[in-house]
Amino acid sequence: MTRTLNSAPKGNSNIVVLHGCAHNPTGVDPTDDEWKEMAKIMKSNDLFPFFDCAYQGFATGYLSQDNFAVRYFVEQGIQLVIAQSFAKNLGLYGERAGAFHLVASPGPGASSTVDRVASQLSILQRSEISSPPIYGAQIASIILNDPRPFIEWEADLLTICGLIKKMRKCLKEELDRLQTPGTWGHIVNQIGMLSFTGLSPAQVLELREKCLCIWLKLEGSVLRA
Template identity: 40%
Template sequence: MFEKIKAAPADQILGLAEEFKTDPRTDKINLGVGIYKDESGYTQVLATVKKAETILLEKETTKSYLSILGIPEYGLAVQKLLFGDNTTLTDDKRIQIAQTPGGTGALRLAAEFIKCQLGSAKVWVSNPTWVNHNGIFTAAHLEIAEYSYYNSETKDIDFVAMMTHLETASAGDIVLLHGCCHNPTGIDPNNVQWQKLANLCNEKNLLPMFDLAYQGFAFGLEEDVAGLRIFANTCPELLVASSFSKNFGLYNERVGAFTLIGRNDQEAATAFSQVKSIARVIYSNPPAHGAAIVTKILCDETLRTEWVQEVTDMRLRIKAMRELFVTTIRRESVGTDFSFMGRQNGMFSFFGLNKGQVTRLKDEFGIYIINSGRISVAGMTQSNMDLLCKAIVAVI
């Protein structure tokens, strides 16, 4: 029965990582996968994670199943991180949160909820967007539409075109927004633009959905949810898929959350009953260990303070690599202007290199970048910067 099955194409990002591993060159550079690396090029376990794990392992008494929604304290901790300690959403019981297997699990849960409960609504995604967004929503048999986001000439957000496209969306459509550190461009709306987008969604009865995978990597944990909170204060209904892979370094623990905000407590609870039913048939209940780590750190004042500093250190290292790249490539080629790197946030930069240039970087220089030209700034180090900049100048 299997002989008629055709091989699926390799995943654009994870497949590239596998190819990188088998490359025998010692000076190779992986700028494809979105994983934070330190100056030595290694992804360390955060010190606070190690401390939390030690405490948890000493006190752990069972490996029994969690509920469908996961650890209750985790949901409360996520809620406070996203919306603050004193949000009226809590008092009004308009907010419901489910622990999920990573941010991708939250997105798939959202996709299935949209398909099963919201009918023929389109999902509007930015052009460009994270490559897996289209795959997730297509797998749920949802119709996808694109809105303009990036101006390749100015290397900046094309906000006018973005608004123009979203004006054509129909009532009931879903608008997917990157909460911060837009992947792949690294460019985010400012607060004035966030408010205009929120007003548009509210006026046209569009359902906003936030993908929040990099909280703390742009300007800070509070600053990076400014857009989300503007929407929560403007729009009566909202969906959020969030992840702790990056800011806790819990990549292989798969720690995420799906959040639903309803117009009132009854509607939120009813809608979320359907979310629970969907989760039950996809993964039944979420894994415990990673979420327990996050809960312990966020609820322990000392650990939380240390963790905030660790997130700050990661953010500042990425910003330092952006600055070093700009100065280094300017030295390699005076006419090459990459100053736009300084306006971008987070782990990624969208250089707009074409497929031929990306292939040359891999074949000739051992530098691995996905075909779209997105570069993971977190993979840059002081030791590989000269080689990287020389290679990029060579191919452009």
């Protein structure tokens, strides 16, 4: 990845899309040190980071840990944008709720950059969407701005994240118990909702026929755990 970043054309018209946490589809995130290395390369090559954040709180269970990469890039004074989805972490699937953030790099031009981007976005939104869905955004606004539901939401994220980890552990233990050929450590080492299994297309087709049984058994173990 660093080789690719280093060989990318320099200049801030070159956008690099990064998943903020719980990478889809691999479940493999860079370590904090690897993020730092990436920020260093992107800053020195003037590459423009576009963070796609759909799972904040689903990686470690903590909002403030799952946003390490974004916070670090901002601390380095790197100008960036973030497309943040609330579909998963607020359970607002189908409501199209999310947020777009622009963080201008610090300096005398920062507030003019923000104004110019905001006016472009409002033109785009007016011509493309006009009256965007409001219901999900209002729910998100209440949860994010009122301390009581916010605390409850943080606790819910920890619960769901714990459940995901338990499911991963149960699946690995069951595969080990059945002496399934291969190594399965990646199931517990990867994080978040998604996992890169390494299964072949033929194995996936086979699973499609049988996965219902595995799921029910797994759910049973989780409920007993």
